[in-house]
Amino acid sequence: MPTPREGTKCTVACNFCRLKKVKCNGARPCTNCTDHREQCVYPVVHQRARRKANEANKMLEERLARMESLLQASMAAQQSHSLNMSNHYQTPAPTECPPFPRDMNAQTPAPSDFQRDMNVMRTPSSMDQGASPLNAIINHDHSDMVPPSLPTLAMNIPNNMLPSSPPQTESPQSSIRRMSSAVSVSESFGGEKLDFHRIPSSADGPEEAVVSPQLSNSEHHGPVSYLSICSSSGMKWVSERVGASDFVSSAKTLSLDVTRTLKMDRRISQQREPDPDPATAWRYTQAYFEESLDKVFGVVHRPMFEARLQAHLASEQSEEDCAWYALRNTVYAAGCKISLTKEGHPNAFVDAQAKAWRYFENALSVHTDLIYTRTGLSAVQALLAMAFFTEGLGNPALEYMLVSNALRLAQSKGLHRQPVETWNMREPEIQHRSWLWWAIYAYEKHIAFRSGRPSAIDDDDISCQLPTVVLEGSAINYDFFIQTIKHAQITSAIAKDLSSVKASKQLPEVIIERAHELDRRLREWKDNMPTHLRPELPFKNAYLPPGTHLYHIIFLHFSFYGSLIAIHSVFTYPWNVSGFIKNPTPTIRNQISASTQTVVEASRKIILATKYIDVNGSWPTWLTFFYPLLGLINLFVYVLKFPHLPSAPSDIALMDVVSGHFGFLEFASNSKISFPFTGEITSLARATVKKARERQNGQQNGQQNGQQNQNQSQEQQSEQPSPPINLMPDMNQMSESLYSMGEYGAMDAMDVGLENWPSFLPSFSRVSSLALNGLLADDDLDFTTPMN
The missing domain is CATH 4.10.240.10 (Zn(2)-C6 fungal-type DNA-binding domain)
Known part of the structure; x- marks a missing residue:
């Protein structure tokens, strides 16, 4: 068996x-x-080893307990080194007011609050809520340890109002592993030093990107760029001011549209456009040297170019010089666009753009050869001319990269240095090198300044002197060129002293002092200009000397007021708090008030000058796009700040002027260039002003009803034998109260920081901070009044 x-x-x-x-x-x-x-x-x-169901939970609880111990130890270490930490994070002295949290609805947690949170976090219910400091640290991308004196800005707006970003999912175990790797701690805590990775202090001002770096068209724009309003903090502020999320979609569309134009949509064609016939070639050349705006910089010397072109057209040999090939085709492209856009048919802009771009692709096809092969100064000229062409309306905005290439190539050839005798150069050659270098300098500073990006030129490493002699046959406008160079030097100082990361770490008083110095320097530059170039409205086109275009005056006009905005917007953009981490002193409040008026007056001056612009497809974007949009955005911000002012309707009318300008631009480009953003924010501003007026009228009606009740009470008391008591308040005081409290009394805490103080003003529920700080005035604002 x-x-x-x-x-x-x-x-x-x-x-x-x-x-x-x-x-x-x-x-x-x-x-x-x-x-x-x-x-x-x-x-x-094979018997399977069964894991207990709660083993993973126990492991997680043990890791969380260790994290709590680490946080408690860090709090003890921070308190023992409070003096060093205070100096490092630039917290105020004990005699000064402590900085207020950036989130106006939350107070900075004290160490006792942190301890209480740690105790609560030990309970199972707190682990599900996700509101403890430990969760905030676990979810931090870099696992940085945030001291309690540096709260982060809370974004209290719906998710659908923020720019979309790819979702990030992560298990608690992986988060804790990253946390453990970021924190270096000894096993025993008795007297051992804890080494935590720290995040920058609030003075460092973490800079937001306008477009998410995950996107393929990500482009950085600095905090003083006009696109800073499209950042998450800018959109949050505007959305709360207008009371709707309409602005978010408009801002996202604008930022994506602008950044998309900074790169080409497709690769250049492999087919080369043949040279035009001699008659067409000479017509394009004549149009470039006589009608282009950048001819005044003398990038291409006309006699030398025409002599070489004549030899080229007479010869049938194949081209070998890449620099001459690029320069010639760039001149063809610019002249072609100027010539064809003047034709009257509806598709003139589209046809001119397509034809000119094929010539430019010829020049761009040898871009690598211009940089990496042996070339002369003609390669620098070609790259700079290509940069000027791409700034034309409708072109991919490649000028930032092209002028950077021209700059590096020029520096490699020593153009930034003054030639010495041992170089054995003749005076005309020295002057030619000087003009070319300063043209690169002025244009590179201009592009870096308006984009908020750092310049690649160190002003302290330039010994090349300003040119003094105009070469014979050159189209250089000496007065205009010199003024442009001087302005570029001022913008370089503005970027270094106010917009750089180093400048943002300075004390507010230091920044204010530098702003005053730059403002004075800028106004002296304007006052010392030749009379015919001085940017003053109205422009007198009839009195311009030969060689000076009206748009050269408009460029200086835009440059002056645009620089004023750059200097003073540091104090006026509500979403820009770099360098200001303390309570506003009277000096700071006065600076905010003065800078606000300077920015709005400069914006009005820029907008008023747009009526002199004859929209043409060959004009550069600084003329037709950048400065009009800069004035519009700053005026929009001002109207949202003060919708109750008598000047609000006039400011909205000026915004309509810019909307009309961009509408005509869309018409002239056969709808190829369209920016509905201008009309959308104008409508938002108009709706905001309407709501403010209705709210103010309702409050005034309530005051009148209260006055009638007081009169009736006074009449009843007059019938009694006791002497009458005057219960009527002074009307001036009532008006002042309505002006200071009525408009802003019902607004939330974010509205209190109407300038750029949302991170350190206390939360007032019923009193306007503008009234308390003396930033409101009863005087009517007239935008036609010239600035002093």
Whole structure:
């Protein structure tokens, strides 16, 4: 008899029963193997090790407990080194007011608050809420340890009002592993030093990107750029001011549209556009040297170019010089666009753009050769001319990269240095090098300044002197060129002293002092201009000397007021708090008030000058796009700040002027260039002013009803034998109260910081901070009044 297998259940059949697919009784040997005289063999059974269901939870709880211990130890270490931490994070002295949290609805947690949060976090319910400081640290991308004196800005707006970003999912275990790797801690805490990675202090001002770096068209714009309003903090502020999320979609569309134009949509064609016939070539050349705006910089010397072009057209040999090939085709492209856009048919802009771009692709095809092969100054000229062309309306805005290439190539050839006698250069060659270098300098500073990006030129490493002689046959406008260079030097100082990361870490008083110095320097530059170039409205086109275009005056006009905005917007943009981490002193409040008026007056001056612009497809973007939009955005911000002012309707009318300008631009480009953003924010501003007026009228009606009740009470008291009591308040005081409290009394805490103080003003529920700080005035504002 076979011995039965232990157990009552056959969990595994023998190999023979498996093969025959019959039921095995589990005996050794089994019945089937005995009947068929087969060797009964059972496979090896591998027992699976069962994990306890709560083992993972226990592991997580242990890790969380260790994190709590680390946080408590860090609090103790921070308190023991409070003096060093205070100096490092630039917190005020004990005699000064402490900085207020950036989130106006939350107070900075004290160490006792942190301890209480740690105790609450030990309970299972707190782990599900996700509101503890530990969760905030676990979810931090870099696992930085945030001291309690540096709260972060809370974004209290719906998710659909923020720019979309790819979702990030992560398990608690992986988060804790990253946390453990970012924190270096000894096993024992008794007297051991804890080394935590720290995040920058609030003075460092973490800079937001306008477009998410995950996007393929990500482009950085600095905090003083006009696109800073499209950042998450800018959109949050505007959305709360207008009371709707309409602005978010408009801002996202604008930022994506602008950044998309900074790169080409497709690769350049492999087919090269042949040279035009001689008559067309000379027509394009004449249009470039006589009608282009950048001819005044003398990038291309006309006599030398025409002589070489004549030799080229007379020769049938193939082209070998890449610099001449690029320069010639760039001149063709610019002249072609100027010539064809003047034709009257509806598709003139589209046809001119397509034809000119094919010539430019010829020049761009040798871009690598211009940089990495042996070339002369003509390669620098070609790259700079290509940069000027791409700034034309409708082109991909490649000027930032092209002028950077021209700059590096020029520096490699020593153009930034003044030639010495041992170089054995003649005076005309020295002057030619000087003009070319300063043209690169002025243009590179201009592009870096308006984009908020750092310049690649170190002003302290330039010894090249300003040119003094205009070469014979050159189209250089000496007065205009020199003024442009001087302005570029001022913008370089503005970027270095106010917009750089180093400048943002300075004390507010230091920044204010530098702003005053730059403002004075800028106004002296304007006052010392030649009379015919001085940017003053209205422009007198009839009195311009030969060689000076009206748009050269408009450029200086835009440059002056745009620089004023750059200097003073540091104090006026509500979402820009770089360098200001303390309570506003009277000096700071006065600076905010003065800078606000300077920015709005400069914006009005810029907008008023747009009526002199004749929209043309060949004009550069600084003329037709950048400065009009800069004035519009700053005026929009001002209207949202003060919708109750008498000047609000006039400011909205000026915004309509800019909307009309961009509307005509869309018409002239056959709808190829369209920016509905201008009309959308104008409508938002108009709706905001309307709501403010209705709210103010409702409050005035309430005051009048209260006055009538007081009159009735006064009449009833007059019938009694006691002497009458005058219960009527002074009307001037009532008006002042309505002006200071009525407009802003019902607004939330974010509205209190109407300038750029949302991170350190206390939360007033019923009193306007503008009234308390003396930033409101009863005087009517007239935008036609010239600035002093």
